[in-house]
Amino acid sequence: MITMAGLIEYEKAQAMLARAGIKTVESSYVSSAEASIKFAGGGPIVLKAISQKALHKSHSGLVRLNLWTPEQVRSAYADLAKTAEKFKPYRILAQKMIHGSVEVIIGGKTDAQFGKMLLLGLGGVYVETFKDVALRACPIQKYDAQSMLSQLKSKPIIAPDKASEELIVSLLLKVSKMFESSKATELDLNPIILHDGTYHAVDLRIIE
Amino acid sequence: MKPQHQYRYQDINPIINPKSVAIIGASDKPEKVGHVILKNYVDVGFQGQLYPVNINTEPNGKIMGHTAYRSILDIKKPIDLAVIAIPAELVPKALEECGKAKVSGVVIVSGGFAEVGNQKLEDRIAEISRKYRMPFIGPNCLGVMDPRSRNDTLFLPTSKIDRPKIGGVSFVSQSGSVGSSTLDLISGEGFGLAHFISYGNATVVDEVDILNYLADDPETKVIVYYLEGVKRGKEFMEVAKRTGNKKPVVIIKGGRSPAGVSAAHSHTASLAGSAEAYEAVFRQSGFIVAEELDDLLYFAKIFETQPLTTGNHIAVMTNGGGHGVLATDALYLTGLQFPKLEPSTEKALRKAMPPIVNIAMPLDIGGEADAQRYINALEILAKDPNVDAFLIIALFQTPGADEKLANTIAQFASNSKKPVVVVSTGSTYTRSHTALMEAAGVPVYDDPVAAARSLAALIKYSKFRNKMIV
Numbered sequence: 001m002i003t004m005a006g007l008i009e010y011e012k013a014q015a016m017l018a019r020a021g022i023k024t025v026e027s028s029y030v031s032s033a034e035a036s037i038k039f040a041g042g043g044p045i046v047l048k049a050i051s052q053k054a055l056h057k058s059h060s061g062l063v064r065l066n067l068w069t070p071e072q073v074r075s076a077y078a079d080l081a082k083t084a085e086k087f088k089p090y091r092i093l094a095q096k097m098i099h100g101s102v103e104v105i106i107g108g109k110t111d112a113q114f115g116k117m118l119l120l121g122l123g124g125v126y127v128e129t130f131k132d133v134a135l136r137a138c139p140i141q142k143y144d145a146q147s148m149l150s151q152l153k154s155k156p157i158i159a160p161d162k163a164s165e166e167l168i169v170s171l172l173l174k175v176s177k178m179f180e181s182s183k184a185t186e187l188d189l190n191p192i193i194l195h196d197g198t199y200h201a202v203d204l205r206i207i208e
Numbered sequence: 209m210k211p212q213h214q215y216r217y218q219d220i221n222p223i224i225n226p227k228s229v230a231i232i233g234a235s236d237k238p239e240k241v242g243h244v245i246l247k248n249y250v251d252v253g254f255q256g257q258l259y260p261v262n263i264n265t266e267p268n269g270k271i272m273g274h275t276a277y278r279s280i281l282d283i284k285k286p287i288d289l290a291v292i293a294i295p296a297e298l299v300p301k302a303l304e305e306c307g308k309a310k311v312s313g314v315v316i317v318s319g320g321f322a323e324v325g326n327q328k329l330e331d332r333i334a335e336i337s338r339k340y341r342m343p344f345i346g347p348n349c350l351g352v353m354d355p356r357s358r359n360d361t362l363f364l365p366t367s368k369i370d371r372p373k374i375g376g377v378s379f380v381s382q383s384g385s386v387g388s389s390t391l392d393l394i395s396g397e398g399f400g401l402a403h404f405i406s407y408g409n410a411t412v413v414d415e416v417d418i419l420n421y422l423a424d425d426p427e428t429k430v431i432v433y434y435l436e437g438v439k440r441g442k443e444f445m446e447v448a449k450r451t452g453n454k455k456p457v458v459i460i461k462g463g464r465s466p467a468g469v470s471a472a473h474s475h476t477a478s479l480a481g482s483a484e485a486y487e488a489v490f491r492q493s494g495f496i497v498a499e500e501l502d503d504l505l506y507f508a509k510i511f512e513t514q515p516l517t518t519g520n521h522i523a524v525m526t527n528g529g530g531h532g533v534l535a536t537d538a539l540y541l542t543g544l545q546f547p548k549l550e551p552s553t554e555k556a557l558r559k560a561m562p563p564i565v566n567i568a569m570p571l572d573i574g575g576e577a578d579a580q581r582y583i584n585a586l587e588i589l590a591k592d593p594n595v596d597a598f599l600i601i602a603l604f605q606t607p608g609a610d611e612k613l614a615n616t617i618a619q620f621a622s623n624s625k626k627p628v629v630v631v632s633t634g635s636t637y638t639r640s641h642t643a644l645m646e647a648a649g650v651p652v653y654d655d656p657v658a659a660a661r662s663l664a665a666l667i668k669y670s671k672f673r674n675k676m677i678v
């Protein structure tokens with residue numbers, strides 16, 4: 001089992017992104033089903049178990065989506081805690097559920113030769129399937145961000161209009177700046193959900 | 209440890225373009241590498257001073273008719289370039305003497321260094337170079353060839369490899385075998401060479417220095433590069449961007465390992481391996497990536513001779529229906545398209561062409577078309593503002609196609625402000641006419657697909673230069 005030694009704790013990572021003006025979904029660590037219900041405040045939520053030992057949360061069965069009622073939350077919480085046993089120690093994170101039709105990935109890595117690189121692609125579950133991604137070396141300029149987007153086959157899905165194009169370009173520039181100036185060596189914002197003319201990163205992984 | 213260095217244009221130029229050359233290891237014995245090198249200098253007619261150096265030289269000895277020296281220190285005249293072709297273990301001493309003799313630069317042809325595990329010996333020569341601030345290319349390399357000054361360190365006999373004519377394409381190859389075989393092909397193509405550089409182990413002069421040199425070199429219009437890897441990534445990125453914004457660089461990357469070979473912690477790391485990182489840097493620098501060796505040649509010749517254009521409306525003219533169809537497919541598959549002709553253009557064409565010619569793209573002017581019909585149509589199309597470039601198909605198997613047609617097309621292309629490519633498919637008779645057009649600076653292709661791909665590469669690069677998103 002691969003563990004991620006340098007994985008930055010979720011709330012800290014979220015704060016790093018917030019400082020860079022990058023929006024993440026509202027979330028909070030919870031220690032009980034009741035706390036989760038309180039966090040939900042009547043809206044739908046997601047529960048995730050976070051563990052250094054689980055590389056891919058969804059592959060490891062550590063995500064429960066679309067929980068509306070207190071009953072759903074209680075049963076999902078109990079079930080998730082049971083599944084997460086084998087990844088101890090873990091914590092459970094509650095997030096507001098966001099609905100959007102398009103998911104993108106923005107990532108960063110450190111190349112042995114060229115240093116920090118930035119990646120944009122069609123995100124979520126499609127990342128590994130279609131591998132429709134564009135890569136650039138940091139620091140990127142606006143031109144690079146635009147050309148990354150236009151390099152993607154899925155551009156008409158991700159950015160069907162001028163406004164969504166500008167949204168992605170400005171987000172890419174923010175992530176590039178944040179990644180370059182931080183000690184982070186790897187970064188995954190995946191998925192970032194595009195919805196209602198804006199976006200929220202709903203899963204994040206920053207490795208130092 | 210790589211030595212800290214930054215060699216500029218004027219530091220490298222004496223190696224490429226020397227006025228005096230000492231050949232260390234020159235010999236009368238035909239089996240010696242130093243013999244072949246000296247013989248090549250003599251055979252290709254090097255313009256400057258030649259000094260054979262061989263440790264076994266007798267007093268007043270001569271090698272191939274030239275006064276020979278036991279050591280480079282005995283020459284006592286300014287030396288721009290020393291070519292070292294002696295066993296590896298003797299190289300440090302010879303290099304040290306080059307330093308003392310104030311040689312400007314060196315090519316070390318000899319192998320037997322880091323490539324066979326002898327890192328220590330390689331470190332030693334790097335240190336000597338640093339001490340005298342005397343750059344060298346190699347070791348373990350073919351070195352350089354410059355058709356203008358006829359500087360030629362290649363140990364390949366002139367009888368076995370053609371030497372290209374003078375031109376604007378500089379060809380750089382990390383590998384000697386890709387270098388020499390492609391060089392042979394270049395000679396067979398219609399375009400000419402500015403410089404050839406094969407730099408082997410890149411111990412001192414590496415890809416950063418070479419790109420930097422070629423970016424500033426006035427003879428170099430196009431750079432064609434076979435690259436396996438770089439050693440100074442950040443500096444390479446910088447010089448690559450500077451170069452790509454100045455002149456076209458057509459690159460082929462050897463050793464493309466699959467993405468994410470190591471255990472990756474993130475999606476990003478698994479999707480973005482080393483090959484993808486190189487590709488990203490090439491894209492950001494506007495480099496034109498060739499997928500195969502043929503593309504290097506196809507792209508090089510369009511970039512050497514044709515003007516840039518960001519427009520992608522290609523007028524296609526043909527004297528063969530099938531070739532017109534193939535060219536159309538190739539254009540649209542590479543993202544190019546036909547122009548929408550002005551009504552005035554259509555009207556003029558209708559008047560100038562016989563009734564059997566359908567006035568539409570691709571313009572098939574008929575199997576019996578001769579030079580006159582070609583030029584009539586071309587001149588009308590050239591006036592149409594919607595035409596950005598020309599793809600002219602001239603099949604020389606037809607009765608109307610002859611030397612006059614080749615000359616007509618060559619002349620039209622030479623005067624055209626818009627890019628022109630020609631497709632002529634065929635054998636002996638065709639090739640003699642292809643050569644005629646290429647000599648006049650027209651890129652000619654056997655295959656409509658190669659012609660379309662080359663146009664697409666030209667347009668893509670032009671858009672990069674104009675900061676248009678592609």
